[in-house]
Amino acid sequence: MGGFLLRKAGAALIVIFLASVLVFLGVRALPGDPALALGAESRDPEVLAAVREKYGLDQPVPVQYAKWAWNALQGDLGVDSRQLPVSETIVSRIPVTLELAVLSLLIGMVIGIPAGVIAAVRRGKASDYASTSVALVGLSLPNFWFGLMLIIVFAVNLNWLPAGGYVPFSEDPVENLKHMLLPAIVLGTGLSAVLMRQMRSSMLDSLSADYVRTARAKGLSERRVVGVHALRNSLITVTTVIGLQLGALISGAVITETIFGIAGFGRLTVDAVNQRDYALLQGVVLVAAVGYVVVNFAVDIAYSLLNPRIRVSGRPA
Known part of the structure; x- marks a missing residue:
């Protein structure tokens, strides 16, 4: 190891x-x-x-x-055009986007993974077609349009949730979740569609594998066959997709944070470009690149935890 x-x-x-x-x-x-x-x-x-x-x-x-x-x-990324340390500016914005990314991932996984499993188990039936159609719609919705529609419906017409802004979780957890819910739904919907399609494809491969047929031949219940044997191996591919979708979340956060007026890492990137702040732009792009590498490193390690047949050397057992 x-x-x-x-x-x-x-x-x-x-x-x-x-x-x-x-x-x-x-x-x-x-x-x-x-x-x-x-x-x-x-x-x-x-x-x-x-x-x-x-x-x-x-x-x-x-x-x-x-x-x-x-x-x-040494943690010094220089100073921006306002003569403020770039590293301090980035550190103050990262928690906001990380919270948004975590909430979006939770929404995406809660919706996408079960929908993909159901679609695979009930292949060719009404629930399969319905899940696939909804996923296609989710992939087709632009973030900026979907975000504006949610603001119009839930913030303007129904007045259930705020239209934008950010309240730190440490100050007021309830208000924090209210402000973050709509942008998290915008990002999580697209992610859930990707996870659903990938989960369905991976589950179909697992359900037709020899070890699943063997488990069924041993008399195991269908719930155990699907929930333990097939699902566990299918999650390997989905884990990779979740890691790769970090880039999509960050790029989507650039638009989403701007629409909802959230002062996060994505909006900081837009400000750096608009203000032609070269030092700040260098810092945010470097931090984003390091984030991708760290996530991919974590995904590689997760392989051996999800499937014991994969050796830590990277070769199948």
Whole structure:
């Protein structure tokens, strides 16, 4: 197990290094001058020269990257256009988006996984067609349209839930859930559709496998065959999809947080682009890339926990 973790951790570190290089070079390739943003849009040559010298923008790109990467390893991602530490700004926004992502995942799994199992068990029947049709509708709904419709119905017409804003959970848990419910439904609906389709496909493969036929031949109840043998192996593929959907949640959160006025990580990304804040943009993209790598690392480890037939070496037993 130790060797497996070391190999996966080494591969993750290589990916993070390559991602940091691409992030740094990509931001440098954007049109415009970072010194303008850091200099409060002043075009005075003396001011710009002083800003470039202060932040090392007058040095060769490899030297700039080495300094930025070294500082990033120590938790220092520089300062934004408001002269505030980028790392502190990101840390203050991440919990908001993490809460939204967790609620969206819970909604997606509660709806998508049972619907996929039912559709697979009752293949070709009315419930199968109904689940597949609903999943197709969920995949087709744009987040911005669905979010606006929920605001109109539940916030404007019915006045059941707030139309936007954010209340920290530590201040008022009830108000926090009220404010987060609609955006979580927007993101969770699309995720549930993806999980339902993947769960149905994976369950159909498992139900036709030899070990399921053997379990049925032993006289096990259908509930045990489906709920223990078939479901456990089907969850391996679904776990991978859940990990990969983190990127979709974050990209969807960019739009959803903007619509609902939530000051989270996604909205911070939009603000960094709109304000041409290069230091902040570097920070948010790097943190997002590291988040993807960490989640994929966790998914790889989850394989061996869900299916004991998979060795920690990554080869089937």
